[in-house]
Amino acid sequence: MKAETHKVARLHAILWGIFSLGGMIAAFLLPVMIYLTGIAYPLGLWPLNGSRDPSFLVTGTLLGMLFVFVTIAGSLFHGIFRFQSVLTEVGLLRLKRGLETVGYLIIFVGIILLAYYLLVLNPSLPAL
Amino acid sequence: MEDNKRYPELRRRLSPGWWTANRHYAVYMVREWTSLFVALYSLTLIYGLSLWAMGSRADFLSFLKNPAVVGFSLVALVFTMYHAATWFYLLGAISPVKIGRSTTKPWQALVLNLILLVTVSYLAIWLLVLR
Amino acid sequence: MSQDIATIRVTRYRPEKDAKPFFQEYKVPYRHDMVVLDALNYIKAEIDGSLTYRWSCRMGVCGSCGANIDGEPKLTCASFLHEFKGRTITVEPMTHFPVIKDLVVDMQDFMEKLVKIKPWIIREKETPPEQGEYKQSAKELERYSQFSSCINCMLCYAACPIYGLNEKFLGPAATALAYRYIEDSRDQGKDVRFPVVHEMEGVWECTLVGECSVVCPKGVDPMLAIQKTKILGATNAIKSLLMPRGGR
Numbered sequence: 103m104k105a106e107t108h109k110v111a112r113l114h115a116i117l118w119g120i121f122s123l124g125g126m127i128a129a130f131l132l133p134v135m136i137y138l139t140g141i142a143y144p145l146g147l148w149p150l151n152g153s154r155d156p157s158f159l160v161t162g163t164l165l166g167m168l169f170v171f172v173t174i175a176g177s178l179f180h181g182i183f184r185f186q187s188v189l190t191e192v193g194l195l196r197l198k199r200g201l202e203t204v205g206y207l208i209i210f211v212g213i214i215l216l217a218y219y220l221l222v223l224n225p226s227l228p229a230l
Numbered sequence: 231m232e233d234n235k236r237y238p239e240l241r242r243r244l245s246p247g248w249w250t251a252n253r254h255y256a257v258y259m260v261r262e263w264t265s266l267f268v269a270l271y272s273l274t275l276i277y278g279l280s281l282w283a284m285g286s287r288a289d290f291l292s293f294l295k296n297p298a299v300v301g302f303s304l305v306a307l308v309f310t311m312y313h314a315a316t317w318f319y320l321l322g323a324i325s326p327v328k329i330g331r332s333t334t335k336p337w338q339a340l341v342l343n344l345i346l347l348v349t350v351s352y353l354a355i356w357l358l359v360l361r
Numbered sequence: 362m363s364q365d366i367a368t369i370r371v372t373r374y375r376p377e378k379d380a381k382p383f384f385q386e387y388k389v390p391y392r393h394d395m396v397v398l399d400a401l402n403y404i405k406a407e408i409d410g411s412l413t414y415r416w417s418c419r420m421g422v423c424g425s426c427g428a429n430i431d432g433e434p435k436l437t438c439a440s441f442l443h444e445f446k447g448r449t450i451t452v453e454p455m456t457h458f459p460v461i462k463d464l465v466v467d468m469q470d471f472m473e474k475l476v477k478i479k480p481w482i483i484r485e486k487e488t489p490p491e492q493g494e495y496k497q498s499a500k501e502l503e504r505y506s507q508f509s510s511c512i513n514c515m516l517c518y519a520a521c522p523i524y525g526l527n528e529k530f531l532g533p534a535a536t537a538l539a540y541r542y543i544e545d546s547r548d549q550g551k552d553v554r555f556p557v558v559h560e561m562e563g564v565w566e567c568t569l570v571g572e573c574s575v576v577c578p579k580g581v582d583p584m585l586a587i588q589k590t591k592i593l594g595a596t597n598a599i600k601s602l603l604m605p606r607g608g609r
Contacts, residue, residue, distance in 0.1 A: 140303025181269025
């Protein structure tokens with residue numbers, strides 16, 4: 103029993119490490135991502151005023167594809183991981199196991215779908 | 231903790247509204263709820279990409295132009311910026327650096343990292359859009 | 362001859378008599394240099410001898426007199442009456458602990474956690490005294506010095522909502538003390554302490570509320586200790602993943 107819990111704790115330590123990395127990504131990369139796709143493009147603001155559109159992010163370059171993947175995957179992991187604990191702190195502690203299962207499922211499916219869509223939209227994987 | 235006492239101890243349970251008790255706790259809760267917007271925006275963008283991958287580029291672009299999506303993006307950006315600011319502050323709090331006789335303060339890490347954020351953002355725009 | 366009066370509202374809980382706790386108000390003469398402990402002592406000596414609370418050194422070094430004063434975890438001996446708004450001050454037992462009587466809380470949980478982290482220097486091999494003392498530079502001392510100031514007053518546990526929600530959480534003081542020994546250059550007990558701090562209810566429950574460091578009366582930063590311990594845990598876990606039989 104002791105060895106089992108030790109393994110779980112070690113896994114959790116690694117997941118925490120990924121969560122921390124996700125936090126860095128969400129802090130440094132997500133703002134510009136949201137700005138470009140969510141605000142600059144729809145409202146025609148710099149740097150997407152004029153004819154440029156945000157599809158460049160996906161079909162333009164490998165760099166763009168990587169940027170989207172790293173930013174969204176990292177932010178998704180971080181957000182879900184942290185929101186799970188928030189929910190346990192506002193009265194849902196008893197549902198901790200269930201919340202964790204649902205959370206990791208969303209993360210797993212989300213990242214797989216993200217990778218899949220990015221590959222579908224970039225079948226030739228153009229060079230930098 | 232064996233209960234060999236003759237009289238019952240008073241056990242007080244924390245209510246789900248515990249964080250309203252003082253300002254520090256409330257600010258903490260707001261900070262943690264930024265994670266919801268970070269997660270929701272990510273899921274929204276994955277959904278948008280699915281519209282393109284399964285449909286057409288026009289589907290994705292019109293999704294982005296939907297006023298509800300723009301409104302949500304604005305809210306998400308505000309919360310993401312708050313996440314970034316509080317994250318930078320925490321980075322400063324957990325890595326104090328001793329320089330000579332004095333130690334760095336968290337607000338200094340906040341300022342430094344905000345400058346870094348602006349730099350990285352401009353770099354991203356340059357590499358992805360302007361080039 | 363008008364005397365300045367302060368009203369002290371104290372939680373009373375006498376398990377042999379009361380099913381529920383209630384507040385009792387006492388009027389004490391107010392002096393500018395009075396601390397809450399002085400008021401409690403006045404009450405016990407002059408008004409109501411049954412009022413029960415812990416105290417000892419009355420100067421902020423023993424850690425006995427913790428309580429929630431106007432909602433904040435503080436030492437009663439270190440809280441001047443003039444710090445609080447108005448002349449009515451509410452004194453309750455430290456939050457998150459079971460109450461034995463009045464302001465006296467059951468500390469057993471913390472005591473067990475304290476023992477669990479083994480708060481003493483652990484050596485693989487003790488060198489005999491003839492070989493001299495274990496030397497430590499000022500820089501090495503600085504790595505853990507602040508964490509050794511802990512007086513075990515448990516105000517940090519009273520402030521920590523994570524501990525309030527989950528009693529199994531190792532908590533601020535125990536982790537800070539474990540970290541104090543982990544960072545002590547004379548200590549060689551990482552193998553013994555790491556499993557304790559890195560278990561599921563060890564450091565991982567902490568979500569950086571940070572109140573522990575705010576309320577500590579001795580300037581210990583348990584939040585910092587917990588974060589550093591998390592980083593140690595994550596790096597160790599990744600290392601053991603990459604080098605299963607590898608180096609330490």
